[in-house]
Structure formats: C-alpha cells, structure tokens
Amino acid sequence: MGKCAARLILRSLDMGDDYVEVVSCPTCARTKIDLIPIANAVNDAVSGIGKRLKVAVMGCVVNGPGEAADADIGIAGGDGCAVLFKRGRIIKKISEDEIVPCLLEEIKNLTEQKEG
Numbered sequence: 001m002g003k004c005a006a007r008l009i010l011r012s013l014d015m016g017d018d019y020v021e022v023v024s025c026p027t028c029a030r031t032k033i034d035l036i037p038i039a040n041a042v043n044d045a046v047s048g049i050g051k052r053l054k055v056a057v058m059g060c061v062v063n064g065p066g067e068a069a070d071a072d073i074g075i076a077g078g079d080g081c082a083v084l085f086k087r088g089r090i091i092k093k094i095s096e097d098e099i100v101p102c103l104l105e106e107i108k109n110l111t112e113q114k115e116g
C-alpha cells in the first residue's frame with residue numbers, strides 16, 4: 001500500500017493553535033469523489049471555529065483512513081459514497097451528498113465536547 005501525504009488547506013495565522021485544521025489528500029487516479037469542492041466547503045464552514053481539531057478529507061478508502069489516522073474526524077471516498085472515520089477508525093458509510101453536512105455535524109459535536 002502506497003503512502004500519500006495529506007495536504008493542508010488552511011492554516012490560520014490569527015488563531016494560534018485553536019482552529020479547525022482541514023487537510024485533504026492530493027487526489028489521484030484512485031479518487032472516488034468530487035473531493036476538492038467537498039474539502040473547500042468544509043474548510044469554508046469551519047473557518048471561524050476557534051477550537052483545535054483536525055479534519056481529513058481523503059479520496060479513497062485504500063489510503064485515506066491510514067493517512068488520516070491522526071485526524072479527529074474525516075471521510076474517505078468510495079463510489080458515490082464515503083466512510084466516516086474518527087481517529088482512523090471507520091464509523092459508518094454515508095452517501096456522497098451527505099459528506100459535508102455529516103462532517104459539519106460531527107465537527108459541531110466534537111467542538112461542543114471540547115467546550116464541556
């Protein structure tokens with residue numbers, strides 16, 4: 001199994017360590033979903049959240065979960081779907097159009113836990 005480094009989409013210079021870091025894979029022939037718009041939508045939605053959290057948006061289930069094992073939450077794309085994982089463990093399968101709302105819901109839950 002090959003390695004493919006996740007790329008950082010956003011690193012805020014204003015928020016110190018307290019921001020949601022969104023990473024995505026560089027995409028390749030294995031990419032199964034329309035990854036870049038999904039990653040950008042998540043990135044845009046979390047840009048104002050001042051909590052330390054890592055989110056991974058990966059294009060396939062071959063390398064996605066392994067590469068994002070240190071992320072708090074993420075997805076790895078399949079054919080018209082994705083698996084949702086937390087800290088490298090697959091939690092459930094969702095359809096492609098559920099990816100953004102599902103990630104945002106999970107991010108909301110995690111940030112609320114961190115506030116508690």
Ligand code: SF4
Pocket residue numbers: 003004025026027028029030031032058059060061062063064067
């Ligand atoms: S995670 Fe999968 S789709 Fe993304 S670059 Fe790696 S092998 Fe390709």
